[in-house]
Amino acid sequence: MTLKIAVMPGDGIGPEITAQAVKVLEALKSDGLNIEFEHALIGGVAYREKGIPLPEETVALAKASDAVLFGAVGDFSLDTLPRHLRPEQAILGIRKALNLFANFRPAMVYEELADASTLRPEVVAGLDILIVRELTGDIYFGTPRGNRIAEDGPFKGEREAFDTMRYAETEIRRIAHVAFQAAQKRGGKLCSVDKANVLETTQFWRDIVTEVGKEYTDVELSHMYVDNCAMQLLKNPKQFDVIVTGNLFGDILSDEASMLTGSIGMLPSASLNESNFGLYEPIHGSAPDIAGKDLANPMATVLSAAMMLRYTFGLEDYAVRIENAVKSVLATGPRTGDIWRDGKVRTGTAGMGDAIVAALAKQ
Amino acid sequence: MTLKIAVMPGDGIGPEITAQAVKVLEALKSDGLNIEFEHALIGGVAYREKGIPLPEETVALAKASDAVLFGAVGDFSLDTLPRHLRPEQAILGIRKALNLFANFRPAMVYEELADASTLRPEVVAGLDILIVRELTGDIYFGTPRGNRIAEDGPFKGEREAFDTMRYAETEIRRIAHVAFQAAQKRGGKLCSVDKANVLETTQFWRDIVTEVGKEYTDVELSHMYVDNCAMQLLKNPKQFDVIVTGNLFGDILSDEASMLTGSIGMLPSASLNESNFGLYEPIHGSAPDIAGKDLANPMATVLSAAMMLRYTFGLEDYAVRIENAVKSVLATGPRTGDIWRDGKVRTGTAGMGDAIVAALAKQ
Ligand SMILES: CC(C)[C@H](C(=O)O)[C@@H](O)C(=O)O
Ligand SMILES: CC(C)[C@H](C(=O)O)[C@@H](O)C(=O)O
Numbered sequence: 030m031t032l033k034i035a036v037m038p039g040d041g042i043g044p045e046i047t048a049q050a051v052k053v054l055e056a057l058k059s060d061g062l063n064i065e066f067e068h069a070l071i072g073g074v075a076y077r078e079k080g081i082p083l084p085e086e087t088v089a090l091a092k093a094s095d096a097v098l099f100g101a102v103g104d105f106s107l108d109t110l111p112r113h114l115r116p117e118q119a120i121l122g123i124r125k126a127l128n129l130f131a132n133f134r135p136a137m138v139y140e141e142l143a144d145a146s147t148l149r150p151e152v153v154a155g156l157d158i159l160i161v162r163e164l165t166g167d168i169y170f171g172t173p174r175g176n177r178i179a180e181d182g183p184f185k186g187e188r189e190a191f192d193t194m195r196y197a198e199t200e201i202r203r204i205a206h207v208a209f210q211a212a213q214k215r216g217g218k219l220c221s222v223d224k225a226n227v228l229e230t231t232q233f234w235r236d237i238v239t240e241v242g243k244e245y246t247d248v249e250l251s252h253m254y255v256d257n258c259a260m261q262l263l264k265n266p267k268q269f270d271v272i273v274t275g276n277l278f279g280d281i282l283s284d285e286a287s288m289l290t291g292s293i294g295m296l297p298s299a300s301l302n303e304s305n306f307g308l309y310e311p312i313h314g315s316a317p318d319i320a321g322k323d324l325a326n327p328m329a330t331v332l333s334a335a336m337m338l339r340y341t342f343g344l345e346d347y348a349v350r351i352e353n354a355v356k357s358v359l360a361t362g363p364r365t366g367d368i369w370r371d372g373k374v375r376t377g378t379a380g381m382g383d384a385i386v387a388a389l390a391k392q
Numbered sequence: 393m394t395l396k397i398a399v400m401p402g403d404g405i406g407p408e409i410t411a412q413a414v415k416v417l418e419a420l421k422s423d424g425l426n427i428e429f430e431h432a433l434i435g436g437v438a439y440r441e442k443g444i445p446l447p448e449e450t451v452a453l454a455k456a457s458d459a460v461l462f463g464a465v466g467d468f469s470l471d472t473l474p475r476h477l478r479p480e481q482a483i484l485g486i487r488k489a490l491n492l493f494a495n496f497r498p499a500m501v502y503e504e505l506a507d508a509s510t511l512r513p514e515v516v517a518g519l520d521i522l523i524v525r526e527l528t529g530d531i532y533f534g535t536p537r538g539n540r541i542a543e544d545g546p547f548k549g550e551r552e553a554f555d556t557m558r559y560a561e562t563e564i565r566r567i568a569h570v571a572f573q574a575a576q577k578r579g580g581k582l583c584s585v586d587k588a589n590v591l592e593t594t595q596f597w598r599d600i601v602t603e604v605g606k607e608y609t610d611v612e613l614s615h616m617y618v619d620n621c622a623m624q625l626l627k628n629p630k631q632f633d634v635i636v637t638g639n640l641f642g643d644i645l646s647d648e649a650s651m652l653t654g655s656i657g658m659l660p661s662a663s664l665n666e667s668n669f670g671l672y673e674p675i676h677g678s679a680p681d682i683a684g685k686d687l688a689n690p691m692a693t694v695l696s697a698a699m700m701l702r703y704t705f706g707l708e709d710y711a712v713r714i715e716n717a718v719k720s721v722l723a724t725g726p727r728t729g730d731i732w733r734d735g736k737v738r739t740g741t742a743g744m745g746d747a748i749v750a751a752l753a754k755q
Contacts, residue, residue, distance in 0.1 A: 117589050147515045147626055168557060174592045184560030190596030194531060195554040197547030224643075226480050229537045233553030259622070259648040263510055281644060285622040
């Protein structure tokens with residue numbers, strides 16, 4: 030069987046970094062990985078060529094593929110477009126269209142890069158946490174939403190805007206199962222984050238997660254308020270193993286957690302549906318300021334490709350090979366500017382891709 | 393004129409720490425400060441004595457006073473009560489009842505405590521940022537909210553919970569004015585934080601803040617997405633001067649910002665209404681584990697009293713005297729356990745209050 034990958038480079042540095050991940054996957058072909066690639070437009074580049082950020086044929090290609098390798102979207106020059114035409118809508122749209130409700134965002138500190146963090150080395154050395162973010166519900170998609178004239182309350186008669194936070198039981202149950210199972214495979218600890226002292230939606234979240242937890246007696250479940258979690262991630266991040274939370278809190282906390290590592294050019298992510306179909310992307314953005322200059326670090330995208338082999342295809346061996354190749358380049362190879370240090374050879378995006386391929390060959 | 397202060401000690405360490413702040417304010421009487429205190433029940437202690445966390449007479453006393461000095465509320469043993477009876481509801485209720493829409497939360501690093509942070513000293517040394525959080529609107533109070541059976545969408549027929557995020561024009565305008573004016577008195581920079589790429593409410597927020605900004609040409613206004621802000625606070629917190637944001641994002645970001653300092657026993661806050669009436673409280677919680685043991689650091693509450701003199705009464709001189717007394721105790725005095733270091737004398741809650749009073753006397 031040939032694995033069919035839809036490649037969506039997107040904007041800014043997207044094309045350069047996805048090209049390196051494709052190069053690394055191609056290199057595994059000679060070792061028996063049966064894989065092929067088809068490219069599609071998404072984001073600002075799709076808007077420019079097709080008039081919309083998420084063309085129908087892009088969704089269709091994703092649906093006809095076994096997984097999606099995604100670069101990044103975002104283009105400041107399009108920020109004044111009506112919201113539904115902006116590049117970022119493509120990422121929201123494709124998550125929803127493919128029902129990618131489970132977002133895995135690991136935050137780990139590589140030994141060789143422990144000094145990259147703004148936190149004291151002893152606080153973050155060896156950090157390895159996983160944030161499981163619900164990705165297709167919450168206030169991101171809840172209706173009604175919009176602008177109107179207030180019909181009641183103290184501001185009656187004036188303009189107001191509103192959104193709806195909302196979770197149905199099934200949505201909470203399925204992400205809870207995913208998170209408990211992830212915790213089983215890791216350190217056996219799950220912290221569910223909510224604001225149950227204020228929000229009805231998250232009190233319901235807490236209740237359902239607690240219920241689901243009864244099926245996972247081998248996982249130690251705790252609950253934490255989101256404001257406290259934002260503090261605890263700074264105070265003692267290593268107290269966490271897996272964190273599960275809703276779409277909005279997950280957006281904020283996973284970015285905070287990734288910055289704990291100091292090297293967001295290193296962090297991959299996966300967004301999965303019920304049957305482990307997934308979209309894989311680096312957590313960093315499209316970085317238009319360095320686009321096309323062979324400066325971007327492709328490691329996060331290459332590691333996203335490794336996650337794809339693991340989560341969607343169950344090809345743990347190939348995944349580990351890629352991860353080890355990345356580690357050996359970190360240890361002895363050249364580096365892009367974002368992680369460069371005295372004593373290391375400096376290279377570009379393509380050079381980093383080549384170094385990873387060379388490290389694979391040496392295994 | 394006698395300044396009439398309503399003192400609401402609340403739960404846990406609340407009574408001990410407010411007692412120290414009262415002691416410090418009393419000490420200024422001999423220097424001409426004309427002030428008197430009346431106590432009221434709030435939080436878990438009010439629930440135990442009166443059956444509700446925010447008794448009517450407590451709100452009435454606040455309304456009949458010139459300002460409120462608040463300790464902390466929260467009592468784990470009451471966490472299983474129906475939500476409207478839990479201690480935390482008192483703080484939400486009193487904010488709303490007194491229309492305290494403007495929450496000021498400074499996060500500053502004292503030179504003597506720069507090593508308390510989990511961040512590298514060079515990243516946080518000299519940090520001095522102010523978060524202005526809107527406190528009476530947003531998803532905290534928006535209606536409708538609750539539980540129901542979903543009437544439409546893919547989860548039709550099953551249980552769901554929901555909340556409403558909501559801001560009216562006036563609510564955004566007034567907090568924007570407060571924030572711009574705070575920036576004028578400080579470094580002249582204001583960063584407004586939203587999630588305008590996803591939420592209608594916060595796109596409206598961005599539009600109105602931008603409009604209000606035209607009246608403050610001496611303030612440099614920028615906008616940032618909340619997820620990015622959670623990262624930037626870690627990456628380079630000193631890039632910020634004043635941050636203004638909504639109730640929910642403010643809850644999360646202000647806690648993150650306070651933990652940057654590493655010493656949340658030092659951080660005061662103010663919650664003001666349109667006419668500068670205010671409620672003043674430490675940002676830390678009720679810490680039931682150390683309650684009644686003379687272990688809590690009262691400095692955050694003492695500094696909250698200083699904020700009261702400044703913001704509600706315009707008594708800048710007395711405010712600065714208290715702040716200087718705190719600084720001199722930090723430099724040469726005894727310390728509570730949370731900020732104790734080798735070479736310092738260890739003291740308790742009351743001892744710290746006495747030391748601040750003694751420092752005042754020496755000025
Ligand atoms: C671009 C934006 C809509 C998106 C989100 O908020 O989900 C991004 O921040 C992310 O985390 O992938
Ligand atoms: C206790 C809770 C309701 C409250 C809030 O969320 O506002 C607290 O976290 C705060 O920040 O004062």
